[in-house]
Amino acid sequence: MSRTVRIYRIDQMLHDRRVVTFDQLLKALEVSPATLKRDLQCMRNEMNSPIVWDAELQGYRFDKPNAGPKYELPGLWFHPDEIHALLTMQHLLANLDEGGILTPHVQPLIARLNAMLGSADNPADEVRRRVLIVGMGKRAIRLAQFEKVGSALLRRKRLKIRYAGRGRGETSEREVSPQRLVYYRDNWYLDAWCHLREGLRNFSVDAILHAELLEAKAREVGERSVNETLGPGYGIFKGRALAWARLRFTPERARWVASEHWHPKQKGGFGEDGSYLLEIPYADDRELLMDILRYGADVEVLEPAALRSRVREEVSRMTKLYRG
Secondary structure, three states: OOHHHHHHHHHHHHHHOOOEOHHHHHHHHOOOHHHHHHHHHHHHHHHOOOEEEEOOOOEEEEOOOOOOOOOOOOOOOOOHHHHHHHHHHHHHHHOOOOOOOOHHHHHHHHHHHHHHHOOOOOHHHHHHHHOOOOOOOOOOOOHHHHHHHHHHHHHOEEEEEEEEEOOOOEEEEEEEEEEEEEEEOOEEEEEEEEOOOOEEEEEEHHHEEEEEEEEEEOOOOOHHHHHHHHOOOOHHHOOOOOEEEEEEEOHHHHHHHOOOOOOOOOEEEEOOOOOEEEEEEEOOHHHHHHHHHOOHHHEEEEEOHHHHHHHHHHHHHHHHHHHO
C-alpha cells in the first residue's frame, strides 16, 4: 500500500469515527509503528491536517474546524491496480465509436491516470496494444447530432429532427421527446416519444440528419411503458405482440449457443443427445432471421410454423441468388 493510499485511509477513518487509536490505524494499514508515525507527521506538516492526540480518549481525532491553516489532500489518487482497471475502461469507452465522440473527454483522464501511476512503461499505450476492440457492422454517426441528442436527453428537452428512415427510404421531420439512449450491436439508438406518430418509437442515431434542441419540456414516459413497447433489448425484441421461437442447435454448436445472451427472458436447456433448445420471444422476425441463418445447418426452427417458413424462403432465395 503506497503512502498516498495510506493517507487517504487515515483521513477516511478519522472522518468516519470520533476517535481512532494507534493500534486501530496499525491494523488497518498493516504497517510498522515507525511508518505510521511518519505518515501522521506528513499529514500534519505537509498537508496541514488538524490531527491531534486526545489524551482523554487515548486516540487521534480531528481538531475543531478552522483551527489552523486549510487542510487539503493532494487531489484524487488511486491504487496502481485501480488505475490499470480505469485505463482499460477508458480504452473501452474510447472505442465505442470510431468517430471519437468521447475522445476529447477521455484523453485528459488517461493522461492524468498515467501521471498518477508514475510508471515509465506508459501503461495507457500498453492497454491499447494489449486490448483489441473490433466493432462489426458499426455505422458512422454525426458528432453534432449525437451531442444534441445527449443534451436533450439529460436536460429533458424536446428535439426537432430530420430523420432518414431506411425501411422505406423516406426522410421526415419530427418532434420527439427523448427517453433513453441504447447502445446495441455496435450502434446507438434513441428511444423517444414521437409527437408526429403519437407513440413511442426508436431511431438510429446515425440516421438523424439534423437535430435542433427545443426549449419545450420533453414528455415523460414511464420506464415500464418504454420497456413494454420497445423492450429492454432491441430489434427482434421490440413491440408488445410477441411470439415465441423454439430453436434446436446441433451438439456441435450447443456449447456456444448455451453461453449466448439473446434475450433477458430466454429459456434454454440441453437435450439427451447434446443438442440445445433455445426459446426466445420476438416481435419482428427480420433480425431473428439473420441470427438464425448465421448458424446454417446447425440450427432447426421448431416453432412457430410461420418463422420456419420464413427461414425456408430465405434459404431458397439465397440458393437461387448464388446459383444465378
